[in-house]
Amino acid sequence: xxxxxxxxxxxxxxxxxxxxxxxxxxxxxxxxxxxxxxxxxxxxxxxxxxxxxxxxxxxxxxxxxxxxxxxxxxxxxxxxxxxxxxxxxxxxxxxxxxxxxxxxxxxxxxxxxxxxxxxxxxxxxxxxxxxxxxxxxxxxxxx
Amino acid sequence: xxxxxxxxxxxxxxxxxxxxxxxxxxxxxxxxxxxxxxxxxxxxxxxxxxxxxxxxxxxxxxxxxxxxxxxxxxxxxxxxxxxxxxxxxxxxxxxxxxxxxxxxxxxxxxxxxxxxxxxxxxxxxxxxxxxxxxxxxxxxxxx
DNA sequence: GTTTCATGTAACCTATATAGTTACGTGATT
DNA sequence: AATCACGTAACTATATAGGTTACATGAAAC
Numbered sequence: 001x002x003x004x005x006x007x008x009x010x011x012x013x014x015x016x017x018x019x020x021x022x023x024x025x026x027x028x029x030x031x032x033x034x035x036x037x038x039x040x041x042x043x044x045x046x047x048x049x050x051x052x053x054x055x056x057x058x059x060x061x062x063x064x065x066x067x068x069x070x071x072x073x074x075x076x077x078x079x080x081x082x083x084x085x086x087x088x089x090x091x092x093x094x095x096x097x098x099x100x101x102x103x104x105x106x107x108x109x110x111x112x113x114x115x116x117x118x119x120x121x122x123x124x125x126x127x128x129x130x131x132x133x134x135x136x137x138x139x140x141x142x143x
Numbered sequence: 144x145x146x147x148x149x150x151x152x153x154x155x156x157x158x159x160x161x162x163x164x165x166x167x168x169x170x171x172x173x174x175x176x177x178x179x180x181x182x183x184x185x186x187x188x189x190x191x192x193x194x195x196x197x198x199x200x201x202x203x204x205x206x207x208x209x210x211x212x213x214x215x216x217x218x219x220x221x222x223x224x225x226x227x228x229x230x231x232x233x234x235x236x237x238x239x240x241x242x243x244x245x246x247x248x249x250x251x252x253x254x255x256x257x258x259x260x261x262x263x264x265x266x267x268x269x270x271x272x273x274x275x276x277x278x279x280x281x282x283x284x285x286x
Numbered sequence: 287g288t289t290t291c292a293t294g295t296a297a298c299c300t301a302t303a304t305a306g307t308t309a310c311g312t313g314a315t316t
Numbered sequence: 317a318a319t320c321a322c323g324t325a326a327c328t329a330t331a332t333a334g335g336t337t338a339c340a341t342g343a344a345a346c
Contacts, residue, residue, distance in 0.1 A: 059314030202343030
């Protein structure tokens with residue numbers, strides 16, 4: 001795994017689950033095909049469960065399942081469920097003095113632009129569902 | 144300083160320079176009002192010099208100067224000069240297998256959305272110049 | 287011409303954020 | 317009762333960014 005990898009893991013997992021909906025997926029299995037750790041998988045998917053995108057069950061036939069149909073889950077929902085925007089506002093260190101008007105003006109400008117960019121980002125993701133993505137590739141599904 | 148602070152430092156500095164254009168500013172002075180280190184200042188401003196936004200001179204009356212008038216420098220130019228987008232594409236770790244079609248499809252979607260968001264971000268910054276920002280605050284300039 | 291001042295860079299150190307790991311608990315199924 | 321899988325806390329490892337030191341170069345002052 002790497003840096004901004006929560007979204008990557010979440011989408012990769014949901015993509016596979018959209019294709020294989022018959023039985024639940026275990027964290028261990030997911031960890032294998034994403035080359036990461038089961039605990040990390042649980043941490044990330046836990047956020048998605050809280051957002052109502054997944055359900056989890058313990059025990060023998062346990063594991064993770066989609067809580068909704070793939071056509072009812074947009075990529076934006078997944079992104080927002082993780083609660084971690086790509087775009088973080090400029091250098092807002094707590095060390096900001098806090099009295100420099102010039103600095104404040106500059107950062108307000110940047111923060112505003114970031115907000116607008118993020119809105120566009122989410123809007124683009126909102127139009128894509130899991131079903132759209134898996135349908136677009138047909139039966140060529142390995143790994 | 145903190146995380147994404149290069150842009151913060153660059154804009155803070157250029158803002159002050161737009162107000163005080165008469166004499167050059169030294170890296171030490173800049174480091175003081177931004178609460179950072181002179182070497183860091185030189186590293187960041189070096190990028191701006193390469194982009195043609197600043198000039199630097201050594202020696203007794205040396206330091207940094209704007210290479211253009213404040214009304215001819217947009218915030219976007221500053222951002223682009225730093226060469227480090229806020230938005231980095233999703234988890235593109237080199238560990239990508241590279242053969243999973245599902246994963247690839249998911250990441251293409253995200254990458255596209257990121258590109259569009261970044262375009263909006265730059266576009267917003269393109270309409271703001273240093274002169275716009277310093278003019279908007281009047282003579283209330285401390286720190 | 288030598289001293290001083292400022293930038294230019296390389297090399298290294300440090301702090302922080304993030305992912306990975308271990309360990310142990312809970313509930314469900316066999 | 318044993319097994320399986322999630323739930324979570326606590327710790328470790330690592331990658332990145334910023335900070336620091338050191339030294340070189342060039343320009344102005346003396």
